[in-house]
């Protein structure tokens with residue numbers, strides 16, 4: 001990722017988390033609309049899970065200047081997701097739900113450059129997370 005993309009991620013995410021509503025709720029609602037079979041993988045309260053997801057994305061967004069730190073955290077997150085029985089195929093639906101959430105919440109601040117930056121970041125994270133499955 002280049003510095004311009006890192007700046008776009010940081011500024012768009014800080015806009016999104018400054019909104020009143022936790023973006024995680026919109027994210028999980030849309031994820032289960034896209035694929036209702038994923039809902040059974042989640043045991044707990046979706047509100048609590050939304051906070052955890054949002055905090056983790058915040059960590060990644062603000063850690064982009066320290067790729068080694070990202071790698072370590074994403075690999076560990078991937079290992080835990082294996083224990084949650086998350087199939088590799090579900091990463092597409094999560095990507096779509098994340099892009100939808102960003103687009104909805106950012107409204108007219110959402111543009112092609114921002115979308116490309118987030119897609120690039122997501123694919124890097126997915127790559128690190130699923131590596132650990134093998």
Ligand code: HEM
Pocket residue numbers: 038041042043044049052053056057077080081084086087090091092094122125126
């Ligand atoms: C970049 C992608 C992702 C991020 C940042 C992320 C983040 C998180 C976080 C922070 C947790 C809390 C527990 C922990 O830290 O281990 C979690 C749990 C979980 N995630 Fe993810 N996740 C991602 C991808 C996925 C995908 C693709 C799925 C597939 C549906 C998924 C399903 C789950 C499940 C089932 C749990 C456990 C929930 C429970 O115990 O009730 N995640 N995720």
